[in-house]
Amino acid sequence: MEKLDFSFPSQPAPCVANPALCGVVGSGNLEILVQAGAEPASCAVSIKTSARGFGETWRAVLGSFAASHAAGGTAIAINDMGATPAVVTLRLAQALADYQGGAQ
Amino acid sequence: MNAPLSRAWDTLRQSRTRRLERAASLGLGKAVPAERIIDLLEAVIQPGDRVCLEGNNQKQADFLSESLAECDPARINHLSMVQSVLALPSHVDLFERGLASRLDFSFSGPQGARLARLVQEQRIEIGAIHTYLELFGRYFLDLTPNVALIAAQAADADGNLYLGPNTEDTPAIVEATAFKGGIVIAQVNERLDKLPRVDVPADWVDFTVLAPRPNYIEPLFTRDPAQITEVQVLMAMMAIKGIYAGYGVTRLNHGIGFDTAAIELLLPTYAADLGLKGKICTHWALNPHPTLIPAIESGFVQSVHSFGSEVGMEAYVAARSDVFFTGADGSMRSNRAFSQTAGLYACDMFIGSTLQMDLAGNSSTATLGRITGFGGAPNMGSDPHGRRHASPAWLKAGREAAGPNAIRGRKLVVQMVETFREHMAPVFVEELDAWQLQKVMGAELPPIMIYGDDVSHIVTEEGIANLLLCRTPAEREQAIRGVAGFTPVGMARDKAMVENLRDRGIVRRPEDLGIDPRMASRDLLAARSVKDLVRWSGGLYAPPSRFRNW
Numbered sequence: 001m002e003k004l005d006f007s008f009p010s011q012p013a014p015c016v017a018n019p020a021l022c023g024v025v026g027s028g029n030l031e032i033l034v035q036a037g038a039e040p041a042s043c044a045v046s047i048k049t050s051a052r053g054f055g056e057t058w059r060a061v062l063g064s065f066a067a068s069h070a071a072g073g074t075a076i077a078i079n080d081m082g083a084t085p086a087v088v089t090l091r092l093a094q095a096l097a098d099y100q101g102g103a104q
Numbered sequence: 105m106n107a108p109l110s111r112a113w114d115t116l117r118q119s120r121t122r123r124l125e126r127a128a129s130l131g132l133g134k135a136v137p138a139e140r141i142i143d144l145l146e147a148v149i150q151p152g153d154r155v156c157l158e159g160n161n162q163k164q165a166d167f168l169s170e171s172l173a174e175c176d177p178a179r180i181n182h183l184s185m186v187q188s189v190l191a192l193p194s195h196v197d198l199f200e201r202g203l204a205s206r207l208d209f210s211f212s213g214p215q216g217a218r219l220a221r222l223v224q225e226q227r228i229e230i231g232a233i234h235t236y237l238e239l240f241g242r243y244f245l246d247l248t249p250n251v252a253l254i255a256a257q258a259a260d261a262d263g264n265l266y267l268g269p270n271t272e273d274t275p276a277i278v279e280a281t282a283f284k285g286g287i288v289i290a291q292v293n294e295r296l297d298k299l300p301r302v303d304v305p306a307d308w309v310d311f312t313v314l315a316p317r318p319n320y321i322e323p324l325f326t327r328d329p330a331q332i333t334e335v336q337v338l339m340a341m342m343a344i345k346g347i348y349a350g351y352g353v354t355r356l357n358h359g360i361g362f363d364t365a366a367i368e369l370l371l372p373t374y375a376a377d378l379g380l381k382g383k384i385c386t387h388w389a390l391n392p393h394p395t396l397i398p399a400i401e402s403g404f405v406q407s408v409h410s411f412g413s414e415v416g417m418e419a420y421v422a423a424r425s426d427v428f429f430t431g432a433d434g435s436m437r438s439n440r441a442f443s444q445t446a447g448l449y450a451c452d453m454f455i456g457s458t459l460q461m462d463l464a465g466n467s468s469t470a471t472l473g474r475i476t477g478f479g480g481a482p483n484m485g486s487d488p489h490g491r492r493h494a495s496p497a498w499l500k501a502g503r504e505a506a507g508p509n510a511i512r513g514r515k516l517v518v519q520m521v522e523t524f525r526e527h528m529a530p531v532f533v534e535e536l537d538a539w540q541l542q543k544v545m546g547a548e549l550p551p552i553m554i555y556g557d558d559v560s561h562i563v564t565e566e567g568i569a570n571l572l573l574c575r576t577p578a579e580r581e582q583a584i585r586g587v588a589g590f591t592p593v594g595m596a597r598d599k600a601m602v603e604n605l606r607d608r609g610i611v612r613r614p615e616d617l618g619i620d621p622r623m624a625s626r627d628l629l630a631a632r633s634v635k636d637l638v639r640w641s642g643g644l645y646a647p648p649s650r651f652r653n654w
Contacts, residue, residue, distance in 0.1 A: 028526070054528065060590050084524040085590040086335045086565035094622050 016101025116285025359456025465556030
């Protein structure tokens, strides 16, 4: 188990559903909880992951997400069981959409 | 004037006659009892013979293979084996027991690690790793078998053979052997007074043996829809909208992975909603994939010709003779050589997956410590310069590659991969393992499955790279990096250049295709379980027990 914490600048996100939960903790998958955070212009992410040694990959995936989405003012908690960046990116988009009330 | 020295012009026939006489002297007739199979093999096979052992990734002449491996290495040795697939433990036993010394093949799959070890110990000499059609071609030139050991469903008293739905490689092997002085031995699952149909005439067959158990068949093409992920659904949506619809692909072949299974299951739903029924995916060179059932039942598919059959699909195929090739008896007729020919010359697109791809687009499924081979992928995943007939998809691709005055079209060769495999192994790499494997094997070429210059598109979760539109090696490299996600290769991209490629439509993201990744849901799959497939088939599909959880 490895614990990682990051914070990225991001455009403020509208909040409709607080908190929003997406995904499941299963092999190759992850669970994402999006809650209102303290800083309106930043996205704070804390990760618990079963796969050690991928800090730089997490930084790149989350940095790209925060830059391309309005995710400011959120605190995101992730429980990961070895999800690939493809799955992480997809789940983040789904979780943020839920939080913003745009989920279908 | 001296007459030229006389030479015998029928040594093959004489050799064949001597072999048959040896068998006859042991009291062995055309129908050989199973318990005397080793007597037969030791009588008709000679040291140094070239022996073809039938077995593909589907049906296997497993009884004959195990029997050959039990022969006396003092009597039979230095065999040169030619075979499509090295799949069974007994295939490798032949080399470990000193019966065989040389191997020409196409695919080794589950025996890949044992094969690599034998090569390192120099206990096996590999002639070459081929694609199927190439190996069949050599059966008729320089690799003609002296003896062929084949598998059939049934024989009659005369020795006519019925091959059942899994015809596969048999016609090519028998034709090459029987008409060049060789000996053909068939293991059969049953003896019948009257065959449902004759697939191989009796005078091409020298011996038949009733095997103690039916020949093994691997259900290699069954993909459980329950295991298809949302990322695979997303990539399938991109492929359908960006490539199938974009080029109007009607004639095609699919690989066997979950990525393409997802596409098959989106045809009746997502593709139908896009108005693509009748416009794409009408004619296939494809094994009877269970995941194609919903598309067939929805009227998407007009015709399917198959390399082999698939366990559990027999009754469904027989009941859909407008779609599949079937005999007068009603059962399926497959043929690997003809289906591979269709895949080479008659398909507008091949789409499959790989384990590694480099920055030139070369792809390989060879990894260190395993020699796996290629199967049919290098054949179907190549642009045949011998093609002369046009189609809209072929012309459009050709004009993208060479401009509006192109004098030929281009096959679409699509590689569909997630940027990381399981355990975070990156698919995109600076150098393929194939290069190191070449050194270990002492081979003349690295085992590259599909050459980069044949690849037209790469689909990943990040987008589609169209390599046809790239004009320089540097553009090609950045187009590949531009869809390589968060792999080290992807993160090392030139961001400005990738954005430029995106402006030119060479790199396209889901949003460029009008696809919202959040809509990529398993709910889009026409079947979400094997049971759903059975339901779609009206109960005709009978999945093997390992795929049943009810």
